[in-house]
Amino acid sequence: MNVNMEKSAYENFKDISQDEHIAPGTALCSGCGGLLALRLALKVLGENVVIVNAAGCFTLLSVYPFNPFRSSWMYTAMACAPAGAQGIRDALDILIKKGKVKKEDDLKVVVLTGDGTANDIGLQATSAVLQRNLDFYYLCYDNEAYSNTGFQMSSATPFGSKTNTSVPGGVNPGGTAQKKKDLFEIWRAHKPPYMATIAPSHPVDLSNKFKKAAQFKGPKLFITFAPCPSGWSFDDSKSVEISKLAVQTGIWPLKEAICGELSHTVIPKFKPVETYLVAQERYDHLFHPVKQVDVIRVIKEDIDHYWQPYLGVEPLQDQS
Amino acid sequence: MKRIRFHGRGGQGMKTASRIVGTASFLEGYIAQDCPVYGAERRGAPIQAYTRVSKNPILERGVIVHPDITIIADETLLDDRTANVFQGVYGGTITMINTHYSSAHVRERFGISGKIVTLDMTDIVLTQIGKPVLSSVAAASASKLTGMVTRQSLKEAIVRELFSVDIPKEVVKKNVEAALICFDRTPDIHIDHSEPMKEDNTFVKLEYSGPYLGTPSTYARGNTVLKKTGNWRLFKPVIDHERCSRCRACFVHCPHSCISLDTAGYPRIDYENCKGCLICLEECPKKVILKKREVREW
Numbered sequence A: 001m002n003v004n005m006e007k008s009a010y011e012n013f014k015d016i017s018q019d020e021h022i023a024p025g026t027a028l029c030s031g032c033g034g035l036l037a038l039r040l041a042l043k044v045l046g047e048n049v050v051i052v053n054a055a056g057c058f059t060l061l062s063v064y065p066f067n068p069f070r071s072s073w074m075y076t077a078m079a080c081a082p083a084g085a086q087g088i089r090d091a092l093d094i095l096i097k098k099g100k101v102k103k104e105d106d107l108k109v110v111v112l113t114g115d116g117t118a119n120d121i122g123l124q125a126t127s128a129v130l131q132r133n134l135d136f137y138y139l140c141y142d143n144e145a146y147s148n149t150g151f152q153m154s155s156a157t158p159f160g161s162k163t164n165t166s167v168p169g170g171v172n173p174g175g176t177a178q179k180k181k182d183l184f185e186i187w188r189a190h191k192p193p194y195m196a197t198i199a200p201s202h203p204v205d206l207s208n209k210f211k212k213a214a215q216f217k218g219p220k221l222f223i224t225f226a227p228c229p230s231g232w233s234f235d236d237s238k239s240v241e242i243s244k245l246a247v248q249t250g251i252w253p254l255k256e257a258i259c260g261e262l263s264h265t266v267i268p269k270f271k272p273v274e275t276y277l278v279a280q281e282r283y284d285h286l287f288h289p290v291k292q293v294d295v296i297r298v299i300k301e302d303i304d305h306y307w308q309p310y311l312g313v314e315p316l317q318d319q320s
Numbered sequence B: 001m002k003r004i005r006f007h008g009r010g011g012q013g014m015k016t017a018s019r020i021v022g023t024a025s026f027l028e029g030y031i032a033q034d035c036p037v038y039g040a041e042r043r044g045a046p047i048q049a050y051t052r053v054s055k056n057p058i059l060e061r062g063v064i065v066h067p068d069i070t071i072i073a074d075e076t077l078l079d080d081r082t083a084n085v086f087q088g089v090y091g092g093t094i095t096m097i098n099t100h101y102s103s104a105h106v107r108e109r110f111g112i113s114g115k116i117v118t119l120d121m122t123d124i125v126l127t128q129i130g131k132p133v134l135s136s137v138a139a140a141s142a143s144k145l146t147g148m149v150t151r152q153s154l155k156e157a158i159v160r161e162l163f164s165v166d167i168p169k170e171v172v173k174k175n176v177e178a179a180l181i182c183f184d185r186t187p188d189i190h191i192d193h194s195e196p197m198k199e200d201n202t203f204v205k206l207e208y209s210g211p212y213l214g215t216p217s218t219y220a221r222g223n224t225v226l227k228k229t230g231n232w233r234l235f236k237p238v239i240d241h242e243r244c245s246r247c248r249a250c251f252v253h254c255p256h257s258c259i260s261l262d263t264a265g266y267p268r269i270d271y272e273n274c275k276g277c278l279i280c281l282e283e284c285p286k287k288v289i290l291k292k293r294e295v296r297e298w
């Protein structure tokens, strides 16, 4: 398999910048995993950034008259953050051409959305800008539901988990019956110059990916794992721990694709996925009052189906 | 009619508290109405919830401006202008605050009218339930203060409401125990007003203004520091700098940008804004960050 082994720009925590681009005091939940990923990403992107943020939890970062950013930020409706980014990019290009904005004052345009926006209502606007090869970044924080409005199921909600619109019981004891949409593969089909998945528990991997993306012109797309203490029901202190478990069990692959060419940046240890599931109350129904072996088996098989083409044929997760 | 207003922070359970009181009163044969109000903010932000209980049909709706009973489940809201916890408190209000301070201290500090009751509910839930969820205990105190709800109906209402949101049996049991302790420790005082406050029904009419005026713009950089979210904290992370190896794990993983490094490379916590998530404590490989229960002075 193709594992990325070239020497990296970031090697350890000492390489991570001490500059903060999001001030403390935001309205986001204590322990928000997505916020940590954004904070780390902005440390690499720097200050010359304009964020285009579609409605969701992160639009509460800036609530009038408060603003945590050192850079610019604009709010858009759910469906149209990429269209907003197109407008800003075009405006900047024209102003630079006319000499009204200096080239060194140019801004990186960054779309920031939740998974609901990215997978559902904002998908076609994204597809359109990918096809137009817009020069921008997209950071989707995947908290696997519509969190801001009370944790309803999105098409990124994982099979077997509980949301407030896929409550386990009756005909659906397993909770969410649908499988998580593979947004990475949908985006990859457009063959953008750079795309990657990241996780807040892997700050060095995350930083290297943003650093690497900077050399490409065109769409640079990121999906971050975003542990959500309120929606997934776990203690605020466990966000990073749960993110580590997601990577180590193989349920959240860390990868990148350059012009559609895929490689993994971390090979998981394939810890039993139960260690990940039991850490969150949104999977409680799979273990209490009786263990739902069938549902858990499907989750394991899906991890195997994902990894086997890259790693071989042996089952990676104990299927018992 | 009794009007009860709950104040807490998102995640503490005030919405459920208002429902439990509604259900308990309903079980006693009263007509009840309950609803929460929260702005577009997340866990930790100030929220309110209302319960109205009456012998007769309730025609009133919406915000309770003049409460007969106010439950302030989080003492850090007392000084928070946006939470406005004493709004509309009058001679007939019983104000109940979750704090270790006495009611005399509250009276001296805030000079509010009506009666004041205090009880350290957080202490009770931490011992009985092990988690800072205040829904059942806040409901218990409110129920007692109405003088309309018995222990039995309270118990039944807690079981019903918590089961309906899938709380496991053991946890429901602990909630009932904690609630009954609170019920018993809440004094049996009532104010029976022959003339209850009338809610005013004035409407604020907002004129249309164009997008240049109507769209808010903020030009300040990073002014959320002024929000001082340090008062969200229940436990405080404290670094033992003597044993710290300066590995930076805590600094790197704080989601809220509350850890910086001093010139010698030691981590320093911004307590004015640290929300107390304790990710730093979890991630410290040396285990040299300790947690301390916040006991606030005011």
Ligand SMILES: Cc1ncc(C[n+]2csc(CCOP(=O)(O)OP(=O)(O)O)c2C)c(N)n1
Binding pocket: A055, A056, A057, A058, A077, A078, A079, A113, A114, A115, A116, A117, A118, A121, A143, A145, A146, A147, A148, A149, A154
């Ligand atoms: C077109 C439209 N429909 C519905 C809403 C209401 N709304 C605001 S935020 C939100 C949830 C967004 O979910 P997601 O993109 O997953 O972000 P999260 O809330 O998880 O941060 C919804 C439905 C809206 N703003 N616009």
Ligand code: SF4
Binding pocket: A028, A029, A031, A032, A033, A034, A035, A057, A143, A147, A148, A226, A227, A228, A229, A230, A231, B042, B043
């Ligand atoms: S609900 Fe989840 S994603 Fe939204 S701010 Fe809270 S922790 Fe973050």
Ligand code: SF4
Binding pocket: B237, B253, B254, B255, B256, B257, B258, B259, B269, B270, B273, B274, B275, B276, B277, B278, B279, B280, B281
């Ligand atoms: S408790 Fe949370 S917010 Fe406070 S310093 Fe530690 S990681 Fe940061």
Ligand code: SF4
Binding pocket: B239, B243, B244, B245, B246, B247, B248, B249, B250, B251, B267, B283, B284, B285, B286, B287, B288, B289
């Ligand atoms: S994680 Fe622990 S050892 Fe490392 S810098 Fe922070 S306090 Fe020191």
